[in-house]
Structure formats: structure tokens, C-alpha cells
Amino acid sequence: KAGVTQTPRYLIKTRGQQVTLSCSPISGHRSVSWYQQTPGQGLQFLFEYFSETQRNKGNFPGRFSGRQFSNSRSEMNVSTLELGDSALYLCASRSASGGKAGELFFGEGSRLTVL
Amino acid sequence: AQRVTQPEKLLSVFKGAPVELKCNYSYSGSPELFWYVQYSRQRLQLLLRHISRESIKGFTADLNKGETSFHLKKPFAQEEDSAMYYCALISVGSARQLTFGSGTQLTVLP
Numbered sequence: 001k002a003g004v005t006q007t008p009r010y011l012i013k014t015r016g017q018q019v020t021l022s023c024s025p026i027s028g029h030r031s032v033s034w035y036q037q038t039p040g041q042g043l044q045f046l047f048e049y050f051s052e053t054q055r056n057k058g059n060f061p062g063r064f065s066g067r068q069f070s071n072s073r074s075e076m077n078v079s080t081l082e083l084g085d086s087a088l089y090l091c092a093s094r095s096a097s098g099g100k101a102g103e104l105f106f107g108e109g110s111r112l113t114v115l
Numbered sequence: 116a117q118r119v120t121q122p123e124k125l126l127s128v129f130k131g132a133p134v135e136l137k138c139n140y141s142y143s144g145s146p147e148l149f150w151y152v153q154y155s156r157q158r159l160q161l162l163l164r165h166i167s168r169e170s171i172k173g174f175t176a177d178l179n180k181g182e183t184s185f186h187l188k189k190p191f192a193q194e195e196d197s198a199m200y201y202c203a204l205i206s207v208g209s210a211r212q213l214t215f216g217s218g219t220q221l222t223v224l225p
Binding site (some may be wrong): 003033035040041043045047048090092101102103104105106107108 | 131146147151158159160161164201203205211212213214215216218
């Protein structure tokens with residue numbers, strides 16, 4: 001099985017711009033979650049999508065949004081970028097049912113630098 | 116609300132020494148807990164889950180409901196154990212939300 005794939009791997013933006021990140025989950029996984037990882041804050045949950053619906057949401061401002069398509073692929077968007085948005089954005093997919101619900105499969109991440 | 120606390124951001128031990136990474140949780144129901152690991156330049160991945168009562172790469176973790184802890188232990192640390200470790204808890208409800216701790220960077224010194 002192919003793993004979780006994230007694109008782009010690296011990107012540089014300037015303040016005020018917006019960015020869209022993409023994630024393709026493992027085949028058969030209907031749940032996709034997004035996390036922000038920074039050295040100071042660790043791993044922070046952004047949101048989770050399941051069958052095209054946002055199921056859980058973290059404590060991030062409305063500038064951060066996401067969506068999921070019928071093929072389970074997901075995108076997240078950050079508008080009006082700020083310097084503090086510089087981070088590694090991780091996508092993870094899971095089976096989201098039964099005993100496998102706790103096992104997340106992570107992508108390599110998209111490293112965003114905001115100048 | 117569920118919460119996971121890892122009190123140590125950084126932990127250094129010498130090779131061959133025992134290591135314990137602390138994790139405490141707050142959850143009103145019966146928890147399911149996990150340890151995830153991220154080695155340098157690798158993806159974050161599941162290390163072990165308390166339900167399985169397994170030992171992975173020599174690591175074990177016991178759920179202590181009285182102390183609401185799920186500490187990760189290894190009797191003899193190896194240099195290849197150096198990594199970032201995250202403790203995580205999953206809610207029991209239909210949403211099954213996973214909550215991570217802030218992580219502990221373990222460095223095993225030669």
C-alpha cells in the first residue's frame with residue numbers, strides 16, 4: 001500500500017499570502033487529520049475530516065480551513081499568512097473504526113516558511 | 116476535556132542506562148493510550164498501544180489508572196532510541212478524537 005502523500009514538501013510564502021496543502025491518504029482510509037508541528041509547541045491538532053465532513057476541530061483561528069473530497073483526498077488552506085504560521089504541517093490518515101482508530105499513519109509533511 | 120501531559124521536553128540518558136518517558140493524562144472515561152515516535156528524518160509512527168500490552172524495540176508502557184499515567188520505559192537505552200516521543204489518548208465516543216502530548220525529545224548519549 002502506498003503511504004500518506006503530502007504535496008508540496010516545501011514552500012516559501014510571504015506574509016499576507018495564502019497557501020493550500022494537499023494530502024492523499026492511504027487507500028481505504030476515510031479519515032484525514034491535519035497537525036501543525038513546531039519546535040516550541042510540539043504537535044497541535046488542526047482538524048479531522050471523515051467522509052467529507054469535518055468531525056473534530058482544534059483551537060486554531062478561522063484562517064485555517066480544510067476540506068475533503070469524495071476520494072478522501074484532503075486539502076488545507078491557510079489565508080493571510082503570518083510569520084508564526086511557519087511550521088511543518090502533517091497529514092495523517094486512519095481507518096477510524098474499531099480497534100484501529102488510534103493508529104494514525106502520517107505523511108512526511110509540508111514545510112511552510114513564511115517570510 | 117481530555118488532556119495529555121508530557122512534563123519533560125528534553126531527556127538525555129547514557130547508552131545502557133534505563134530510560135523512562137513520563138506521560139500523564141486527564142480523561143473522564145476509560146482511556147486508550149498510545150506512544151508515537153519520530154526518528155530523525157522519518158515519519159511520525161505508532162510505537163505501541165496499551166491495549167496490546169506489547170513490547171516494541173524493548174519499550175513497554177503500563178497504564179496506571181490510579182496515577183493516570185502511561186509512562187514509556189526501556190531498561191537499557193540504545194543510541195538508536197534517540198527520537199521525539201509523543202504520548203496520545205483517544206476518546207471513546209463516536210468522534211474518536213486523538214489528543215497528543217507536547218512530546219519529549221530523547222537523546223541517548225554514547
